[in-house]
Amino acid sequence: MLKNTLLVILLTISSLFSACAEEYVGDVQKESNTKEIRFSLNMERGITMSPTRSSMSLAGMQWKIFCFDDQYNYLFDQTGKVGDMTDEIKVSVTKGIIYRFLFLFATADKTFPTLQSGHTYWDLSAYSPQLPLTDPMTMLVSKGEQDGTLRVAASTSSVQVTLSPRTSRIVLQKDPNTASGITVNSVSYTNAVSSVPYVHIEPQHYNEYKNLPVTTRTTYQYVPQADSVCYILPDMCANSFGMNATLHITDRASKKQDIPVAVPVGLALNAGGGRTYYIEIAADINGKISATWATRAVPKTLKLATQNLWGKKASVVIDYFNKIDVDVLCAQECSNLSEAEINAQGLYVHTHSNNGQGKCSIISRYPFSGTTPNKYGVYIDLGEGIVALVMNCHGAFKPYGPYQLNGIEYGGFASTTDVDYVVKVNKQARQEMVDMLLADLASATTPFVSISGDFNEPSWLDWTENTKSAGTTPYAVQWPTTHALWEGGIKGDAYRTIHPDPVTHHGYTWTPFPSAKDTKDRIDITLYTLSPNTTVKSSQIIGEDTNTSDIVFPSWIFDHRGLRTEFVYTR
Numbered sequence: 001m002l003k004n005t006l007l008v009i010l011l012t013i014s015s016l017f018s019a020c021a022e023e024y025v026g027d028v029q030k031e032s033n034t035k036e037i038r039f040s041l042n043m044e045r046g047i048t049m050s051p052t053r054s055s056m057s058l059a060g061m062q063w064k065i066f067c068f069d070d071q072y073n074y075l076f077d078q079t080g081k082v083g084d085m086t087d088e089i090k091v092s093v094t095k096g097i098i099y100r101f102l103f104l105f106a107t108a109d110k111t112f113p114t115l116q117s118g119h120t121y122w123d124l125s126a127y128s129p130q131l132p133l134t135d136p137m138t139m140l141v142s143k144g145e146q147d148g149t150l151r152v153a154a155s156t157s158s159v160q161v162t163l164s165p166r167t168s169r170i171v172l173q174k175d176p177n178t179a180s181g182i183t184v185n186s187v188s189y190t191n192a193v194s195s196v197p198y199v200h201i202e203p204q205h206y207n208e209y210k211n212l213p214v215t216t217r218t219t220y221q222y223v224p225q226a227d228s229v230c231y232i233l234p235d236m237c238a239n240s241f242g243m244n245a246t247l248h249i250t251d252r253a254s255k256k257q258d259i260p261v262a263v264p265v266g267l268a269l270n271a272g273g274g275r276t277y278y279i280e281i282a283a284d285i286n287g288k289i290s291a292t293w294a295t296r297a298v299p300k301t302l303k304l305a306t307q308n309l310w311g312k313k314a315s316v317v318i319d320y321f322n323k324i325d326v327d328v329l330c331a332q333e334c335s336n337l338s339e340a341e342i343n344a345q346g347l348y349v350h351t352h353s354n355n356g357q358g359k360c361s362i363i364s365r366y367p368f369s370g371t372t373p374n375k376y377g378v379y380i381d382l383g384e385g386i387v388a389l390v391m392n393c394h395g396a397f398k399p400y401g402p403y404q405l406n407g408i409e410y411g412g413f414a415s416t417t418d419v420d421y422v423v424k425v426n427k428q429a430r431q432e433m434v435d436m437l438l439a440d441l442a443s444a445t446t447p448f449v450s451i452s453g454d455f456n457e458p459s460w461l462d463w464t465e466n467t468k469s470a471g472t473t474p475y476a477v478q479w480p481t482t483h484a485l486w487e488g489g490i491k492g493d494a495y496r497t498i499h500p501d502p503v504t505h506h507g508y509t510w511t512p513f514p515s516a517k518d519t520k521d522r523i524d525i526t527l528y529t530l531s532p533n534t535t536v537k538s539s540q541i542i543g544e545d546t547n548t549s550d551i552v553f554p555s556w557i558f559d560h561r562g563l564r565t566e567f568v569y570t571r
Contacts, residue, residue, distance in 0.1 A: 035154045039089040039101075041161045061140075063105045064112040065089070068149065070098040072121035079112065089161075093154045100149040102199055103142035103161055107135065121147065126195035126215075128166060132222045133231040139166040141200045141273065143369060146208065146445075148200025160348070160367055162381065164274040166196065172228040172247075175282035181252040182281060182289065186223045192243040193235040194218040202272040203236045221248075237269040237277070237293050245279065247291050261291045269293050300386045302567045305542065306330040306452035306524050308394075308560035314341035316557065317363070321347075324542060324551065324564055327365045328380060330392035330452035330526075334359040350378045354433065357394040360453070364390075372440035379446065386569060387446045393437060393453035395481060395523075396429040401457060402519045405474055419475050426457055427480035434481055438488040448534060448569045451490060452526040454560060457481050459525055461496045462507075470503045482527065491530030494539040494565040495522070509561040512544045526565045537566040 064079045082105075093099055104112060104127065113125040129138040143164040144150040152159055172184050195216045198209075206212055222230040236242030245261040261279050263269065271277055278294045303326045309317055313336045321329050331337065334351065335358055342349040342361075348368055351361040352375040362378050369387060370379040377391035398411030401422045407415040416422060437451060460483035467473040482493070499505035509524035528534060542562035543549030549561060 033095055034092050035095050035156075037091050037093060037152060037154070037156055038158050039091065039103075039161050040158065041089070041103075041163060060108055061105050062108055062110070062112075063103065065091070065104075066102040066115065066121075066124075067091070067093075068100040068102070068121050070100060070151070072100065072149075074115045074117070074119045074121070074123070075099070077115065081108075095154050097154045099152050099154065101142070101152060101161075102144075102149050103163065104199065105140035105163060107138050110138065121149070122198070122209075124198050126197050127199055128194075128196045128233055131189075131192065131194050131218060131220045131233070133167055133233075136167045136169065136231045137165060140164065141166050143200065143274075145370060146201060146205045147198065162367055162369055164200075166200075166273045167231045167233060168271045168273060169276045170230050170232060171276060171278050172224055172230070173278050173280050174228075175280070178283040179281045179289065182283075183250040184224055184228065184247055184281070185250060185256070186221050186248045187230055187279075188219065188221045188246045188248065189232065190219045190244045190246070191217050192220065193233050194220075196233050200273065202234045203242070203270045232271060234273045235271050237271055238263050243271075245291075245293075247279070247281070249281075249289065251289060257289065259289055259291045261293055263293050269295065297570050298386065299568055299570045300382045301537070302327055302380075302382060302388055302448075302569065303564070304328045304330065304390065304450060304452065304526065304567065305562050305564040306332075306392070306454070306526055307542070307562040308332045308454045308524065308558060309334055309337065310557070310559045311336050312557060314338040318342065318345055318347075321363060323553075324562070326564060328390055329363045330390065331361045331363060332357070332392070332394040332454045334361040337361055350375075352376060352392075354392075354394045357396060360392045360394050362390055362392050373443055374436040374440045376437055376440045377449075377451075382569075386448065388567075388569065389444050389446050389449045391437060391440060391449070391451040393433055393451065393455070395433060395454065395456035397456050399425050399429055401426045401477070401479065402521045403517075405477070406519050408517050408519070419477055423477065423480055427484075430455075430457065430481045431484075434484045434488075437485060441485075441489055447529060447531050448567075449490070449529040450494075450526055450565075450567070451485060451528070452563075453524070455481055455523050455525055458521050458523060459493050459496065460486065461493055462502045462522055464502060467502050472503060472506065482525065485527060489529065490527045492528040492534070492536070494526040494528060494536050494567075495541075495563060497536040498539040507541055507563075508548065509541065509543075509563060511559055512548070512556050512561055513559060524560050524563050526563055528567065533570045535568040535570075537568050539563065539565045 061082045066077045067075045113127050140163040141148055142150055143162045193215045197212050197215055224230050247259040249257050249259055279291050280294045281291045283289045305324055305326045309331050311333055339349050342363055348364045349361055351359050354360045364380055366380045366382055368378045369381045377389050380388045380390055399413035400410050403410040404413055404416050404422045409415055458479050460479045463473040463477040465476045468476045495507045507522040508520040510521045511518055540550035542551040542564055544556035546552055
């Protein structure tokens with residue numbers, strides 16, 4: 001059995017709704033076999049559980065941290081109270097171990113669940129506020145994986161902990177043209193979940209956990225606040241298997257009615273924690289009043305760029321990041337990039353090693369809420385319940401197919417006219433990266449996915465029969481890397497979405513500094529999942545002059561041009 005001691009835990013947060021990046025500090029060793037992990041806390045962006053509370057201090061709230069091993073066996077816990085003047089939670093753990101941490105925050109009158117030696121995560125009793133809810137902030141939970149735990153290696157120095165309210169908000173919204181004279185006196189919830197098993201498993205994930213007990217359900221009545229808002233616990237709103245709601249109203253003729261809230265056909269609302277849902281109230285031309293569950297189409301813009309950094313330092317990269325006005329930068333060749341300097345600017349960074357091509361980093365204005373199994377991607381929380389999975393890669397630099405087919409020997413690969421051979425060796429060189437990207441793509445828990453990077457290979461949409469006829473490429477080639485990703489589920493190439501004709505819009509990113517032997521190619525690419533909810537607003541080349549680029553930096557400092565893409569995603 002592992003022995004672990006929680007040495008020091010002190011924290012304070014001045015604003016409940018401002019997600020702030022904390023400057024991570026370097027490794028601190030207490031003993032030769034121990035490691036100190038420092039946890040910085042922030043609230044989930046975009047959550048406004050109460051319009052009357054634009055900000056709120058956590059002072060006085062109590063907290064409890066559970067620590068488990070990677071198999072969910074209970075190791076230790078610690079409790080405390082918010083109020084100390086510091087901004088971190090520090091935990092001492094044993095090196096070489098993977099841990100899972102669960103963070104709970106509650107009002108002072110709340111009793112936390114308890115575990116003993118020999119217990120597991122699955123022995124946690126339900127942890128939820130009482131119904132009806134009078135305080136939507138009565139419980140905050142760490143938002144980690146689907147179970148709420150944060151999976152942390154003991155080699156890690158610093159971890160961001162995103163906290164999310166356990167409750168969901170329901171807004172009663174009346175059609176101003178037909179229902180403005182209706183008064184909602186109260187709302188009854190029938191078959192509503194009164195306790196949530198475990199800590200942060202939401203309804204849509206219940207079927208993934210075999211040991212879940214039957215949830216306790218109840219019927220209760222809620223009198224809406226003056227702003228027509230009420231609160232529930234995470235549940236499913238569907239007539240056949242989940243919670244039902246009934247409005248008790250007074251109509252224009254001062255008559256009282258009970259109006260059942262309908263669930264649209266084919267729609268099951270998974271009311272997850274920290275989210276907002278709507279009950280729309282309207283009357284038809286005959287005066288018949290109806291109410292329907294609804295969600296809101298929430299558009300969110302993500303400005304993303306990919307850039308090979310050519311080993312530039314963090315100060316140069318931060319300046320570039322700010323000047324091109326992006327939310328996220330997928331960077332390659334990051335050997336001289338200091339994560340501490342990135343964090344010091346209030347930005348978030350995730351770095352991974354890719355296919356022997358050096359470090360790749362994802363720099364973001366938004367916090368991360370998870371990583372993919374092979375570390376190629378991070379989940380980026382954009383707020384309003386919208387999460388994007390951003391993946392970043394760097395393809396093997398040799399063989400370089402365009403050189404081979406243009407009569408240029410490079411990296412031990414001779415020039416050739418054999419297109420099939422070129423496709424074969426280029427596929428072999430990058431297949432390991434493709435396999436890991438596809439595995440990470442298959443694990444995606446959000447429909448909004450992008451894959452960016454320096455592929456060291458053109459898109460399969462670029463060397464076509466038309467470009468061959470136009471003389472801009474020597475052959476028509478179905479380049480294997482992007483095509484394999486296409487077959488694996490990626491269905492959009494951002495630049496080609498905006499500029500579908502490769503004859504008129506080459507989009508060359510290689511290279512701003514061509515030698516006599518260089519070819520011109522588009523090898524810095526952003527792919528994305530093609531869904532009805534995703535729109536590419538723009539995709540622009542960043543480079544040295546107006547002849548080559550849409551966004552111009554006269555003193556260009558990288559050996560690749562960049563690509564800036566703006567997505568609009570609607571939930």
